[in-house]
Amino acid sequence: MPEIAAHVERMPGSGVRHILERALRQPGAIILAVGEPGELVREEVRAVAAQAWHAGDLRYAPNGGIPLLREAIRDKLTRENGLDVDVEQIWVTVGATQALHMAMAVTLGRGDEVLVPDPGYTTFTMNAHLLQAMPVPYRLRPERAFQPDLAELEALITPQTRAVIVNTPSNPLGSTFDRPTLEAMMALAHRHDLWVISDEVYERFTWGAPHVSVHTLDQDGRVLSVFSTSKTYAMTGARVGWLVTPPGWRSTMLRVQESLVSCVDAPSQRAAAAAISGDQSDVARAADHYRDNLAAAMAQLDAQGLRYLPPTGAFYLWIDVSHASGGDVTAWCERFLEEAGVAVAPGRAFGASGEGWIRVCVASDRASLLEGLSRLPAASESGSAQGAGSPHP
Numbered sequence: 001m002p003e004i005a006a007h008v009e010r011m012p013g014s015g016v017r018h019i020l021e022r023a024l025r026q027p028g029a030i031i032l033a034v035g036e037p038g039e040l041v042r043e044e045v046r047a048v049a050a051q052a053w054h055a056g057d058l059r060y061a062p063n064g065g066i067p068l069l070r071e072a073i074r075d076k077l078t079r080e081n082g083l084d085v086d087v088e089q090i091w092v093t094v095g096a097t098q099a100l101h102m103a104m105a106v107t108l109g110r111g112d113e114v115l116v117p118d119p120g121y122t123t124f125t126m127n128a129h130l131l132q133a134m135p136v137p138y139r140l141r142p143e144r145a146f147q148p149d150l151a152e153l154e155a156l157i158t159p160q161t162r163a164v165i166v167n168t169p170s171n172p173l174g175s176t177f178d179r180p181t182l183e184a185m186m187a188l189a190h191r192h193d194l195w196v197i198s199d200e201v202y203e204r205f206t207w208g209a210p211h212v213s214v215h216t217l218d219q220d221g222r223v224l225s226v227f228s229t230s231k232t233y234a235m236t237g238a239r240v241g242w243l244v245t246p247p248g249w250r251s252t253m254l255r256v257q258e259s260l261v262s263c264v265d266a267p268s269q270r271a272a273a274a275a276i277s278g279d280q281s282d283v284a285r286a287a288d289h290y291r292d293n294l295a296a297a298m299a300q301l302d303a304q305g306l307r308y309l310p311p312t313g314a315f316y317l318w319i320d321v322s323h324a325s326g327g328d329v330t331a332w333c334e335r336f337l338e339e340a341g342v343a344v345a346p347g348r349a350f351g352a353s354g355e356g357w358i359r360v361c362v363a364s365d366r367a368s369l370l371e372g373l374s375r376l377p378a379a380s381e382s383g384s385a386q387g388a389g390s391p392h393p
Helices: 016-022 045-056 067-081 095-105 122-130 152-154 177-193 249-260 266-277 281-304 329-341 365-375
Strands: 090-093 113-118 133-140 162-168 196-197 223-228 239-246 316-320 357-361
Touching: 016 045, 016 329, 045 152, 045 266, 067 133, 067 266, 090 095, 090 249, 095 122, 095 196, 095 223, 095 239, 095 249, 113 122, 122 133, 133 152, 152 177, 162 177, 162 223, 281 316, 329 357
Parallel strands: 113 133, 113 162, 162 196, 196 223
Antiparallel strands: 090 239, 223 239, 316 357
């Protein structure tokens, strides 16, 4: 039999999905491992999708997306992100996952290097391998509150480096990059002529300073920005995201989109347009819910003496369990699921720098969240999990 392509065989799997699949087979497990909003999609949005199905609106849509949605996205980008873009820069995708893949596919060739945050979202590294490019991690360290060291980042750049990925608010960390940091990263990209791929999926959930879109700092057309309805509107299953490109890419993007998915289904696009253009009070309520859950969860972690990164965005807690995990947090998470009935994401799934840490999603109901956290092993009296750098306590 022929063999699967070697670069596909080398592509790592998702450590988060591995834990989730095990948890789904374990009755009664508390699942805190996956970033699934606990909110219900607004009834009017669901009705729009249902009406499209009943009306038979199931033909091919334009490659870039239906005009109704592209225009809604354009207006939203102007209103909320301070971006002035043409609809031909907006490409509707099958969630942010396809948008990320497409951004990397059009900027990376075989053997090219892309700088990816470590810890960082698993798909960054998986996509690079699938495209036969080389992911090069730039470390986000606890002693720097998981902010990038720009000198260290610049030292990683080689003649093969083509792009840098920026993710703020961060999945898995729940951290954000402030404007001066983003300006410095853009200056670095300009000096070395790099593409900047900006993952802004959690843009509506920041806890302190407002979100800064990297595209607003772009002076010469080097930023590709990724957005989604999945987290903002709890539409994870509808699979609607979008990629914002530099101007003048229409002919290229038509070919790329056609080769990947042709188009996103019309009912989901109509629902996304309704969500983006309609009443935003549900988003505000979701943000309040996540903020309150984070506060309650941090209070519980404080009581248990556990170190964590105080989040400034998204709906995750990044928690240090190195006092218990014995140098292999992935194996510890599997044992924790089996013995305590709680699924958490191993930090090692997000890069080597995640060893000893776990990611917990706080978007579920508060009772389940607090019960799951209560089963985490408390830090020892020696303080082995405390006091090293910025994370709390």
